[in-house]
Amino acid sequence: MRKIVVIVVLGLVQMVWAQEDAWVYFNDKPNVQAFFDNPLGELSQRALDRRQAQGMALNDTDAPIESSYITQLATAPGVTIMAQSKWFNCVHVRGAYSDIQNVLTFPFVHHIHYADNSLNLKMATHVPSVKPFHKTMEVQTSFNYGNSANQIEMMNGQYLHQANDTGSGKIIAVLDAGFIGVNTISPFSRMFTQGHYLGGYNFVAGTTDVFSTHNHGTMTLSCMAGYVDGQLVGTAPDADYYLYITEDVNSENPVEESYWVQAAEQADRVGADIISTSLGYFAFDNPNYGHTYADMTGNEAFASKGANMAFSKGMIVVASAGNDGGSDEPHIGVPAEATHVLAVGAVDSVRNYAPFSSVGPSYDGRIKPDVMAKGYATTVSDTSGNIMTASGTSFSCPVMAGMIASFWQAVPQLSNQQVIDFVKQSADRYSNPDTLYGYGIPNFQQALTTALLTVSEQHETNSFLITPNPAEHDITVSWPEEISAATFTCYNTLGQLVYQETLTTQRTIAVDSWNTGVYLYKIESARSTQTGKIIKK
Structure with a gap:
């Protein structure tokens, strides 16, 4: 039988x-x-x-x-x-x-x-011997109540919060397995009452129901958006959120990489700034579909290509490094291994490497993980609203993603690459990265100080001044007396010419008829050229 x-x-x-x-x-x-x-x-x-x-x-x-x-x-x-x-x-x-x-x-x-x-009409690659692992990351939990101070203060994130930089004005798209209870439990009531939930979609089921399926997204989201006074404060409690289900909890199949890319495209479409994803791909149910370490070259896997494309659209992708540090295949998987993804590994409360955290380098020798955050005994909410602790890079990822949203709020003029650069450069192992910690644990106070100094120096080199900016009715273009004339040119988001004039004296220009949005300007004189953006309210 x-x-x-x-x-x-x-x-x-x-x-x-x-x-x-x-x-x-x-x-x-x-x-x-x-x-x-x-x-x-x-x-x-x-x-x-x-x-x-x-x-x-x-x-x-x-x-x-x-x-x-x-x-x-x-x-x-x-x-x-x-x-x-x-x-x-x-x-x-x-x-x-x-x-x-x-x-x-x-x-x-x-x-x-x-x-x-x-x-695919080419030599078959080696089939990985590792067993499929569940991409929503296994977690270790306990009911040790407390607060989230350690996971924020470890990165000097409280410095941003004290300055009211709490993610306001930034949009985070969370790609996960499900968000059971988020619409009903108290740790997320603030997110709804203050209008920070903007919508979502279940790409697996093809429905708008995201408050179902799995608890994993609930826990990861609580690291950013959760708020229970005295117990849990997320790293970006005032950011806005879109929630997307891309993980099929019933199987391990490469179609989930396609769901992931489809969700990333939607995140781009709605204007998200940051993607936080505590999912990873390496082996699948069908071993013929699995990735190998040799595939971890930054732009080979479908989801890694999608993550890099998201970066090219101006977003920052923050991904869990993975929980396979102690396995036969300990390396970071897809999409954390992608060239332009910020891969986040896990440490404990005293900054020690968590043994489960997946390691680098990538197959082509790049530093991975990129940075570290608290992922061992992280303070989270469960689907009943209980404040508890859980372990996994699933949680170090959103802890980091929320801090990046708060940081980007403080210096909104930075590009996505500049944000990543400042965060990495502030990390405690930046001058001596390794395969366990990457560049280490960022110091967001230091990152902000350096970024503001850089921005200030750039402003001091500018010869021209445009005020007010943002503008509603008109702008004034002015410059030092030693410049006799300058050509002012402005383009819309399609690169189409909106306005052009050669100016010989300070000039006020009406912008009432311009559509709301961002415009690029260029001012050229005999001695200098300056470019920048004008925001029309």
Whole structure:
């Protein structure tokens, strides 16, 4: 009987694996020009402003997928569309190999890339021997009540909070497995009563119900947005939040990387500044789909490519390093290994490395993790609103993401790369990073002091002054007496000329007719050129 059961089980596994996962890439985007003509049909004004403020131009990746391609592909026999990505102009499909191959007959299909690398007409890679681990990160919990002072003060984050830099005006998108109880329990009541919850989506189920499925997102979110006076204060209690479910808790499959990228695209669309994700990918249920350490080169895996793309749109991606430091495969996985992701490892209350925290370097030798935060016995909320402690890089990640939101609020003129640079440079091992701690634990007081000094020095070198900024009705352009004339040019978020004039004296310019948003200006004189942004209220 036991032999029969084993044979039946093996047969079921083979049937499941007969269904392949693949990405189908399209040739083009016929609607690109229509997108450029009306970008607000695809991106929010806040998303456009974020790009403009950091000098990031719109490009083809911002345009949506051609809808007729998806409609036609949906008719392909035996093929199910699971997810889609406009950034990479592709869809994630599932079906038998032969059925998926048949979609190559569609004239708009460029190529297919299978999750099983042995099907991609190249030498099969080594299948990882490690067992699949649950990507929502195992946690160790206890009911040791207390407060969150240690996890904030360890990074001198209280210095920001005391200056009222608590994440206000910044948007954090949280990509996780589920947020049970967030809409009903008291640690998040402040988030709702003050209007900091902006919405969410369950990409696995295809619904707007995010307050279900799993407790993991509830706990991670509490590290940033939770507030119980005297017990728990999140690192960004006044930031705004979008909540996205991308983790299928019932299986380990590469489609979750596609859900992750789809959610990152939505985070971009709504204008989020930061993505906090306590998820990681390495091995899957089907071992043929698994990543290897050799894949950890910064831009190989689909989710890592998506994270890098999110960075190119002006966002900061903060990811858990992983909890496999003591396993046969201890290295940081996807997307924490990505080139432009801030990977966060875990330490305890006295700054010691937590043995479960995944280690670096990346396969191509980059420093990973990037930084560390408290991830051992971190103060969190459970789904009943109880304040407890839990351990895992799942919690060091949001602790760090919230502090970055508060820091960015304090110096909003910084680009995403500048924010990351200042945070790393403030860390206690910056001059001597290693494979356990990376650059170490940031000091946000030091980061802020350095950033403000840098900004001040930059301002002192400017010859021209534009006031007020932000402006509602008009702006005044002025400069030192030694400059006889200057050309003032202003562009909108599409790079279109809005205003240009050669000025010989101080000039007041009416901006009443300008649309609300961010504009780039350039002032050129015989002795200098100055660029910057004007915010029209």
